[in-house]
Structures are given as structure tokens and as C-alpha cells.
Amino acid sequence: MGYISIQFNKAKGSADTGASDHIERKTIPKNADPTRTCLNRELVDFPDGVTNRTEAINHRIRTAGIKRKITPDQVRAIRIVLSGTHEDMMKVQEEGRLDEWCADNLQWLHRTFGRENTVSAVLHMDEHTPHIHATVVPIVTGERRKAKKKQQVEGKRTYRKKTDAIRLCADDVLTREKLSAYHDSYAEAMAKYGLQRGIRGSEARHTTTAQYYRDLKRQTGELEADVRHLQTERQQEEQKLDEVKKDIKSEKLEAAKTEAKAALVAKVGSFWGGGKLKGLEAENRSLLEEVTARDESITLLQEQMQRQQEEHRHQLAAMQRQHHKEMTEKEAKHKEEVSGLKRLIGKLYTLFPLAKEILRMESLCRLIGFNERQTATLVSGKPLFNEGELYSEEHKRKFKTENAGFQVVKDPADKARLVLAINRQPIAEWFKEQFDKLRQGMCRPIQPQTKGKGIKL
Incomplete structure (x- = not known):
């Protein structure tokens, strides 16, 4: 339960x-x-x-x-x-x-x-x-x-x-x-x-809507901060690797120089005794051992950096997979809700055949120029008295009314349809009459003026 x-x-x-x-x-x-x-x-x-x-x-x-x-x-x-x-x-x-x-x-x-x-x-x-x-x-x-x-x-x-x-x-x-x-x-x-x-x-306690969005924003911010931190660490590790590579090149060059000097000393020592030569050989071996130890340390550092980079890649990939999974689930849920809504609307239209007509009347009233309160009155079937300007989508212009009565009624020709009536006349017919009157007024000719008889219209 x-x-x-x-x-x-x-x-x-x-x-x-x-x-x-x-x-x-x-x-x-x-x-x-x-x-x-x-x-x-x-x-x-x-x-x-x-x-x-x-x-x-x-x-x-x-x-x-x-x-x-x-x-x-x-x-x-x-x-x-x-x-x-x-x-x-x-x-x-x-x-x-x-x-x-x-x-x-x-x-x-x-x-x-x-x-x-x-x-x-x-x-x-x-x-x-x-x-x-x-x-x-x-x-x-x-x-x-x-x-x-x-x-x-x-x-x-x-x-x-x-x-x-x-x-x-x-x-x-x-x-x-x-x-x-x-x-x-x-x-x-x-x-x-x-x-x-x-x-x-x-x-x-109930979680308020505001608190829910604050928590979601905080979690998103933390995730973005973690990604930025991983990217910064990766850049730092890459810089360290570049520096180590430069050090390796420099140390190898110094080792080559040391070997060349030792060979030169060995040749010179063959002329004037082996005592100094043995000392130089011992010093050369010490230097070579130090270079070898340095090379091993560099190798260990490179391996450690590779492991860290691999771990960072795994973490980033896991976070991206989790984000993709959450977005996929939300999208699927949204599609399911939209599908359910469509089924519910279809069921609503089946149970209430006039529901679609009521929605059409609501859109028509708003298009013509009625406000939300006036539209609610008309859609409920109640009469409304109003004066002002009404917009005709068919004629792309507004027509003025003076204290006219409006009401949504069933279409006399088709009881399954609704029509918006103005003074008991369908609004489409009323718009057509107003447009015809306006056009006739614009096309009416003007008679010339005659002396002594005023102006004839």
C-alpha cells in the first residue's frame, strides 16, 4: 500500500x-x-x-x-x-x-x-x-x-x-x-x-519544487566541476611528461659526452701511465650508474602517469555513460507520457465528441480578439455582450462592433459542430457582410458638383 x-x-x-x-x-x-x-x-x-x-x-x-x-x-x-x-x-x-x-x-x-x-x-x-x-x-x-x-x-x-x-x-x-x-x-x-x-x-518532509530544482542544479554543477578538475589534472600531467622527456634527452646527451671524454682520457692515459686512467674509469662508472638510476626513476614516473591517465579516462567515460543513461531514460519517459497523453486525448474525443469542437472554439475566440475571461464565458455556452474590434483571419483585417451579443451554439446544419454566433448570425457570415459593405463603400462613385444645386451623392 x-x-x-x-x-x-x-x-x-x-x-x-x-x-x-x-x-x-x-x-x-x-x-x-x-x-x-x-x-x-x-x-x-x-x-x-x-x-x-x-x-x-x-x-x-x-x-x-x-x-x-x-x-x-x-x-x-x-x-x-x-x-x-x-x-x-x-x-x-x-x-x-x-x-x-x-x-x-x-x-x-x-x-x-x-x-x-x-x-x-x-x-x-x-x-x-x-x-x-x-x-x-x-x-x-x-x-x-x-x-x-x-x-x-x-x-x-x-x-x-x-x-x-x-x-x-x-x-x-x-x-x-x-x-x-x-x-x-x-x-x-x-x-x-x-x-x-x-x-x-x-x-x-515534502520536497518543494524549488528545492528539487536547487538540488538538481547543485548536482549538475558538481558534475561539471569534477569534469573540469579531471581536465586540469590531465593537462598538468601532460606538462610534466613533456618536462620529463626534455630531461631525458638532456641526460642522455650528457652521458654521451661523458663516454666520449672517458674514451679520450683512456687513449691519453695509455701514453703516460694507468693510475689516472683507473681513476677516470671509476668516476665514469659512477656517472653511468647515476644515469641508469635516473632512467629507471623516469620510467617509473611515466608508468605512474599512464596509470593515472587511464584511470581518469575510465572515470570520465563512466560519468558520460551515466549521463547518457539518465538522458535516455528521461527521453523514454517523456515519450511514454506523450503517448499516454495522445491516447487519453483520443479517449476524451471518443467519450466527449464536442471536446474537439470546444477546443476549436477556444482557439477561434482567442484569434478573433477575445481575452481569456471572455473566451471562458463563451466556451462555457454563456452569452457575452461586447463592443470593440474583431479580427478576421480570412480578410486579414479588423471590423468594429457596437454592443453585439455573442454565443457559442450548435451548427444548425450539423449538430456535431459548434459555431460562434454574433447577434444569432454565424461569425463567418457576419465578417463577409462587413467586408462586402466596406468594399462597396470604397467603390462608390462621387458625382461632380453642380452650380446652385449643392452636392449630390
């Missing part, structure tokens, strides 16, 4: 825009696959007039009936990440139980924190392991925990406030006892998927 994964983080201040940008994929992180971002989905419906996570947080606080003033540094939301061991989550996905898993997570969030307080829950499918980013507004009722504890210790109340007032208080939601209880209840809800609670009191 694998283990559950649940993380809690506080969001302070009036806006949690950094987390919202990450969750809603306004910024794409390095560990996300952009080709799979289309599989991410929002699991909680926003109230009318609310279009994103930040607005949902503010809407809940504004409509909760809180009387007490909220300070600028007060915790306004709690970020919760829900997942499990990678292998078990991939098994859930392969078995087609991901929707069931999402529904059970939502039920646990509603049961634990309240349906109204759970303002957002987004399923991320474009990272390594499927997971949910949930957002909970810590709206509580009842007496403040610190005041109640003080009353129990001192035996009297120190203020006159209603004990059933609605408050925004993350401290009451994230007590040590409640955090432990959250892990217990979440493990019970996830037991049907083969996920269990981790060891109580474990010091293990």
Missing part, C-alpha cells in the same frame, strides 16, 4: 495572487508539461459573478457575515494539496477511477471544512503525479480558542463578546490536534484506493 499526501499552507494578505497564478496556470512552472495542461480542471463551481480563485476567496469573506474587522496580515485562505504515492495515483488513473477519487476528495473537504468554505479545488494533470490544489476560507463560529483556554485556567471571562459570532480564524482550524485528525480522516477516505496514513511523528 502507498501513502496519502496532504499539505497545509497559510495564505496571508488581501490577495494570494502568486498561488492563484500557479494553480490557474497563468504562469507555467518548469516541472509542468504544457501539452497536458488542457487536462487540468476546476472541481468547484464559482458563484455568479465570480470568475477566479482570488475573487472566490474575497466573495466568501464578504458574504459570510463577519462583523469583526479583518487586519491586512490576517490569514484569509488555507492552501491544501491532496495526493498520494506516485505509483498508486497512476494506478487510480489507469483504472479509470480518477473522477471517483476527485469526488471523494471533494466530499472530504466539504465534510471537514464546510461546502461554503471550500471555494476552489483544481485537479492538476500536467505534473509528475496527479494532485488537487484546494482552497479553504477559515470561517469558524464559537468562542475563540485562546479565550476559552484562558477562561478554563482563570475560571472567569475577561470580555463580553458573543460566543457564537462568525469569525475568520486560521489558528482555530490548524491546531496540532486538528491537523492530526485531518490526516486520520483523510486516510480513512482514501483507504479504498490503497492509500494509508504515514507514520505518526515522522520527521519526513
Whole structure:
């Protein structure tokens, strides 16, 4: 069995825009696959007039009936990440139980924190392991925990406030006892998927995305430093070998000179006695022995250098093989994930025939000139009233509209296709009419002016 994964983080201040940008994929992180971002989905419906996570947080606080003033540094939301061991989550996905898993997570969030307080829950499918980013507004009722504890210790109340007032208080939601209880209840809800609670009191901690990339960069830097160090050592050894070769040539030359001098002395000594000649021969033998010992030392040094160079080559080759192996594994894994994505998209198109049409409508709306929020409204099938300029790819120009109504509807001629309508007219026909009007206006002749009768048009 694998283990559950649940993380809690506080969001302070009036806006949690950094987390919202990450969750809603306004910024794409390095560990996300952009080709799979289309599989991410929002699991909680926003109230009318609310279009994103930040607005949902503010809407809940504004409509909760809180009387007490909220300070600028007060915790306004709690970020919760829900997942499990990678292998078990991939098994859930392969078995087609991901929707069931999402529904059970939502039920646990509603049961634990309240349906109204759970303002957002987004399923991320474009990272390594499927997971949910949930957002909970810590709206509580009842007496403040610190005041109640003080009353129990001192035996009297120190203020006159209603004990059933609605408050925004993350401290009451994230007590040590409640955090432990959250892990217990979440493990019970996830037991049907083969996920269990981790060891109580474990010091293990989740590795953040930033820490993962810092460790990877550090390991890459260490590897590059080792390669540079080996290259430097090799250059130094080659320099030493060149110096030794020069010394060998010089010593051999000196030995040849010594032998020539000894031969000359031997010839001269034959004329005036052998005493001096014997002394020179002994000195010559001593010099030859010294040269021989030097040659042996040089030979040993060369052998040692060759062994070091061979060892360095083996180390470098091993590091290169390991790097190639890791890159090959990553490439194979990426290909497998892309293949799985293609199969999943094909399955999605089979189960939901209009999915491809919805994606086509989203691209068309963005091409015409609608922003992200307007595009989301149109793709959802809701009407949109707007005025401005619309771009026609067919005519390579923009056409102006004034308070026109837009909506994505089914094609009357083909129910399997969708069309973008402007004032209940297909957008392509509307562009053609506007272009024809513009062309007729440019080709209209101008009558010459007649005296006394003004200008005729």
C-alpha cells in the first residue's frame, strides 16, 4: 500500500495572487508539461459573478457575515494539496477511477471544512503525479480558542463578546490536534484506493519544487566541476611528461659526452701511465650508474602517469555513460507520457465528441480578439455582450462592433459542430457582410458638383 499526501499552507494578505497564478496556470512552472495542461480542471463551481480563485476567496469573506474587522496580515485562505504515492495515483488513473477519487476528495473537504468554505479545488494533470490544489476560507463560529483556554485556567471571562459570532480564524482550524485528525480522516477516505496514513511523528518532509530544482542544479554543477578538475589534472600531467622527456634527452646527451671524454682520457692515459686512467674509469662508472638510476626513476614516473591517465579516462567515460543513461531514460519517459497523453486525448474525443469542437472554439475566440475571461464565458455556452474590434483571419483585417451579443451554439446544419454566433448570425457570415459593405463603400462613385444645386451623392 502507498501513502496519502496532504499539505497545509497559510495564505496571508488581501490577495494570494502568486498561488492563484500557479494553480490557474497563468504562469507555467518548469516541472509542468504544457501539452497536458488542457487536462487540468476546476472541481468547484464559482458563484455568479465570480470568475477566479482570488475573487472566490474575497466573495466568501464578504458574504459570510463577519462583523469583526479583518487586519491586512490576517490569514484569509488555507492552501491544501491532496495526493498520494506516485505509483498508486497512476494506478487510480489507469483504472479509470480518477473522477471517483476527485469526488471523494471533494466530499472530504466539504465534510471537514464546510461546502461554503471550500471555494476552489483544481485537479492538476500536467505534473509528475496527479494532485488537487484546494482552497479553504477559515470561517469558524464559537468562542475563540485562546479565550476559552484562558477562561478554563482563570475560571472567569475577561470580555463580553458573543460566543457564537462568525469569525475568520486560521489558528482555530490548524491546531496540532486538528491537523492530526485531518490526516486520520483523510486516510480513512482514501483507504479504498490503497492509500494509508504515514507514520505518526515522522520527521519526513515534502520536497518543494524549488528545492528539487536547487538540488538538481547543485548536482549538475558538481558534475561539471569534477569534469573540469579531471581536465586540469590531465593537462598538468601532460606538462610534466613533456618536462620529463626534455630531461631525458638532456641526460642522455650528457652521458654521451661523458663516454666520449672517458674514451679520450683512456687513449691519453695509455701514453703516460694507468693510475689516472683507473681513476677516470671509476668516476665514469659512477656517472653511468647515476644515469641508469635516473632512467629507471623516469620510467617509473611515466608508468605512474599512464596509470593515472587511464584511470581518469575510465572515470570520465563512466560519468558520460551515466549521463547518457539518465538522458535516455528521461527521453523514454517523456515519450511514454506523450503517448499516454495522445491516447487519453483520443479517449476524451471518443467519450466527449464536442471536446474537439470546444477546443476549436477556444482557439477561434482567442484569434478573433477575445481575452481569456471572455473566451471562458463563451466556451462555457454563456452569452457575452461586447463592443470593440474583431479580427478576421480570412480578410486579414479588423471590423468594429457596437454592443453585439455573442454565443457559442450548435451548427444548425450539423449538430456535431459548434459555431460562434454574433447577434444569432454565424461569425463567418457576419465578417463577409462587413467586408462586402466596406468594399462597396470604397467603390462608390462621387458625382461632380453642380452650380446652385449643392452636392449630390
